[in-house]
Amino acid sequence: MSAYAVTPTVTSSAASDSSAEPCCAAPLPVLGRDVTVPLVTGGEVTYAALDYAASAPALQRVWDDVAAYAPYYGSVHRGAGYLSQLSTDLFENSRAAVAEFLDCRAGDQVVFTRSTTDSLNLLAQVIPADCQVFVFETEHHASLLPWRDARVTYLDAPRTPQQAVATLERALADRDPYGPALVCVTGASNVTGELWPVRELAAAAHAHGARIVLDAAQLAPHHPVSVQELDVDWIAFSGHKLYAPFGSGVLAGRADWLRESEPYLAGGGASRKVARRADGGVDVEWHTTAARHEAGSPNVIGVYAIASACKALTEAGFEGLVEREKHLIAKVREGLAEVPEVRVLSLFGDDAPRVGVISFVVDGWNSSHFAAALSAEYGIGVRDGLFCAHPLVRTLLGSEPQEPGECGAPEAEPGELPQTSSGGTPTLNAIRVSFGAGTPDEHVERFVGAVRELVRGGAKWTYRTEEGRCVPAV
Numbered sequence: 001m002s003a004y005a006v007t008p009t010v011t012s013s014a015a016s017d018s019s020a021e022p023c024c025a026a027p028l029p030v031l032g033r034d035v036t037v038p039l040v041t042g043g044e045v046t047y048a049a050l051d052y053a054a055s056a057p058a059l060q061r062v063w064d065d066v067a068a069y070a071p072y073y074g075s076v077h078r079g080a081g082y083l084s085q086l087s088t089d090l091f092e093n094s095r096a097a098v099a100e101f102l103d104c105r106a107g108d109q110v111v112f113t114r115s116t117t118d119s120l121n122l123l124a125q126v127i128p129a130d131c132q133v134f135v136f137e138t139e140h141h142a143s144l145l146p147w148r149d150a151r152v153t154y155l156d157a158p159r160t161p162q163q164a165v166a167t168l169e170r171a172l173a174d175r176d177p178y179g180p181a182l183v184c185v186t187g188a189s190n191v192t193g194e195l196w197p198v199r200e201l202a203a204a205a206h207a208h209g210a211r212i213v214l215d216a217a218q219l220a221p222h223h224p225v226s227v228q229e230l231d232v233d234w235i236a237f238s239g240h241k242l243y244a245p246f247g248s249g250v251l252a253g254r255a256d257w258l259r260e261s262e263p264y265l266a267g268g269g270a271s272r273k274v275a276r277r278a279d280g281g282v283d284v285e286w287h288t289t290a291a292r293h294e295a296g297s298p299n300v301i302g303v304y305a306i307a308s309a310c311k312a313l314t315e316a317g318f319e320g321l322v323e324r325e326k327h328l329i330a331k332v333r334e335g336l337a338e339v340p341e342v343r344v345l346s347l348f349g350d351d352a353p354r355v356g357v358i359s360f361v362v363d364g365w366n367s368s369h370f371a372a373a374l375s376a377e378y379g380i381g382v383r384d385g386l387f388c389a390h391p392l393v394r395t396l397l398g399s400e401p402q403e404p405g406e407c408g409a410p411e412a413e414p415g416e417l418p419q420t421s422s423g424g425t426p427t428l429n430a431i432r433v434s435f436g437a438g439t440p441d442e443h444v445e446r447f448v449g450a451v452r453e454l455v456r457g458g459a460k461w462t463y464r465t466e467e468g469r470c471v472p473a474v
Helices: 061-070 082-101 114-126 162-173 198-207 257-260 298-317 318-337 366-376 390-396 443-456
Strands: 035-036 044-046 108-114 130-137 151-154 181-186 211-215 234-237 248-251 271-276 282-286 342-344 357-362 382-384 430-434 464-468 467-474
Touching: 061 082, 061 298, 082 108, 082 248, 082 298, 108 114, 108 257, 108 298, 114 211, 114 248, 114 257, 130 162, 151 162, 162 181, 162 198, 181 198, 181 382, 198 211, 298 318, 318 342, 318 357, 318 443, 357 366, 357 443, 366 382, 366 430, 366 443, 366 464, 366 467
Parallel strands: 130 151, 130 181, 181 211, 211 234
Antiparallel strands: 035 044, 108 248, 234 248, 271 282, 342 357, 357 430, 382 430, 464 467
């Protein structure tokens, strides 16, 4: 820390929501909580943002912190001026804050990236050349697809946590040759919300000489995540799911593979010394710190937003946040259970612990049509499709893994509704509702009521298919 640079701070007046809530804790204030949207049936309604699994709304506290810093913005690690020095301190203090949030080990590196996808692609570039990678088919594409230059074993979807561990142990024991290996696993499914047995999978990996990376994109916003308690080698997550705006992510964990590999990107910031050789070439000495993989001018504001979100969640207390989320999960699951036409998707069963992510299909409805009606007629934002986890959704819907299907509604003749999920050829997509620390009870109650009304009474408006999306007809 320089002798004169002081990180700007802000005392937010929105530390908690004053609205009365029946649960033990109030929702945390987030941007957009008072936004109203028009309904096709007339009038306006407060928007119910129930697509947290895609991008969570920014915490008001985070936005206030970023706004307080913005006038002091400067390029980091580059300038001698006050603002550059202050920004450098803020950037590196943010790195320390993330390391504390994740309970990293001494010697671990925190590398700032663009997203979870970027973090896992970075790791895919630094693994040893002869490394074998083991990935369950249940993964988000961010952790399913980056391993293009490695030997990859894709593991079938388990139906219990115990089966997941046993499947991994068999695969690792049978690998040939017995060399470096990496296991990639999610902490919480972005489709079912179910928690995975990360600690047990890490123990299995280490027992067989493998390392493990945790995709915590859906876990970190809902539960405390400790590198040391889970005993994972790396953790990846995104700021935009952790109530922070802007395009930043994190890869945190062991330094050796990161330090020994070529930089993820070549350029300024990653290089310590560059000199011309007599033969006309260039000699480069790369940094051995996290800067090795952070070439170019970094997203300082995005990084600070992540650190602010980490601090805000820690100060709010995960214990209360988890309990309140369980309350919301129970409301949604109990409400959906009262509608016989609704089938909730699950790998591990109804009793599995989960975060606020629930996917389902409705008999008689195409999922894109149902989601469009929720938005247009009730002001409720959910997600429909395959959720960047195509193999998992197809497995949960009972189709063959190779069966074709894509997100959205199939093309239909003008005036015709998309295919439904019952009768004829079913469409391979689902509906996902997701929520978190900023969700009030009223939003999930309105969602459950809207599902019940749509199933029993049908849509009040006519819809058509446009470029693969179901939209209100005008």
